[in-house]
Amino acid sequence: MINIVQDVRAFVVAAIDDLISQGVLPQGLDLARIAVEPPRDPAHGDLATNAAMVLAGAVKQNPMALAEQIAPAMMAREIETGDYCGHGLVVTPARPGFLNIRLAPEVWHAQLRAVLRAGTSFGDSRLGAGERVNVEYVSANPTGPMHVGHGRGAVVGDALSSLLAKAGFAVHREYYINDAGAQVDILARSLYLRYCEALGEDIGAIPEGLYPGEYLVETGRALAARDGGKWLDRPESEWLGPLRDFAIEEMMALIRDDLTALGVHHDLFASERRLVNEGAIDECLAALDRRGLIYTGVLEPPKGKTPEDWEPRPQTLFRATQFGDDVDRPLKKSDGSWTYFAADIAYHRDKFRRGFANLIDIWGADHGGYVKRMQAAIRAVTDGKAALDVKICQLINLFDKGAPVRMSKRAGTFVTLREVIDEVGKDVFRFIMLTRRNDQPLDFDFAKVTEQSKDNPVFYVQYAHARAASVMRHATEAFAPAELSDTALIDAPLDRLTDPAELALIRQLAQWPRLVEGAAEAHEPHRIAFYLQDVAAQFHMLWNKGRDEATLRFILASDPELTRARLALVRGVAIVVASGLAVIGVEPVEEM
């Protein structure tokens, strides 16, 4: 009875099966569409099912009449099996044909016990059944430190990975290093200048088209320290390769540091260059070619915004249109090297060959136009056996006290991810990243996110956990520590929890397993952040009620048994909050 909603649904189906075996309802009904969910209006009970409305058509009865038959069948089953404490289930047919289900308080008390028993593993699910999922995220070019936009992708990918793991998937986290394209050559040239600079040469301004970032100054010095002046008067053809290797290694070290600071880790850093060197791209495209999916053709110029230097030219194209894309896509550049797309096809094929049919990529907003072609390519390359879901992360708008923080790489007012983390802390950054859906732009205000007030969701949720811990600390004045452990509190007289606000809070906690499954299926980690805010709000509300009404306080010197029951609830809140924060990757605090 870990997932109450799932459990009740099974019960509803069982009751309908009873009616079928009694001959009241016909055989062969499709029960798949039967849903059980908590109604919006609490007056409609704890849970509601649409069973009667869904079956009405097949049974040729009106939904209300059918509901009138199912309701007693459910209650009869309950009395017979005692699944919900016996007589603990009241089913009421309602207007269009809903069946409103009210569960006895004992059922909810049992839920709270389940929370205490499970600890932060409460909400773990077997939904994924161990299926392998590959989540690729960040994949920032190794040309400099990460910016806040990368940070968003990092958090979304990391939280989604943890969420899927909690839901029972075998998650593999990957970072794709774009270390083979023209960008890393530019990086190498930029480094060469800094290297010369480190050896005392006057390099003047960094030319247009190279990376001007200060972060390369130190890399230049490091290179000078390692190699001395050996590259100084050599032609580019000699130093380009070695400097590129050095630069990539240094940049990746920088990026890994940033990721560590953010608490993000990957299982695999996959190198594009390695795929190129191993011939994986040639092999992959040869395979496509054999199937007639590659041809030489001339593309229409893009409508609306035709580049000035446009000229029709035959290209090596992939028949993406055969797999749902809008146009066929180029695989080779004019200099004969593979496009990024070509390499990416090979990379995704490689993932599939490593045993992943369930692929998720986290991309920045600027890659939105790339989704269809990648999905098309994956269909082609895996024969439709793998599916790719792409989560697009929208931009972050930085503010400070309401004033926009202008960012420009050229003007040097570029804000790196590291600066933000150092300023507000990784936990704040991570939580805020999930306070919007990933495909929605996000405002990030340095002043607001560190504010200690109800308006700040991070603070609000953290404070709920800290407040729970505080209550437990207070309780040590009246109880021995052994009496306050979660195992001890399982045996507290939970039937003393009768206030509607207390029961509402337990119901909220009991939603956690269902929320995990829903969020995991939808690939939407932000739901966790929203849920935690709801839990925190209910908990704070209950705490505040104790200010007006002393009898509702958690700790009552006059009634140790009731106090223990309420402490069990307090612990339940702390456990669920901690369980949710663990998925997001935020440390729950004991005090603030």
Add this chain to the structure above:
RNA sequence: GUCCCCGUAGCUCAGCCGGAUAGAGCAACAGUUUCCUAAACUGUGGGUCGCAGGUUCGAGUCCUGCCGGGGACGCCA
């Protein structure tokens, strides 16, 4: 021109494989406030869910068209 995302209260946004009278925070208004942790609390008002059709027992949610905002659109990644 094509494709993708978005359009929900004055503002910022949720809305869980369609479900019953569409929610939260902020702002506004009205009150309360020395209380287990203080960084407030309680309550009230406020929405043709961009527009128009369609699908069905039922649509903010699905389909089509339009309007508006953002983004992408050969040899960048």
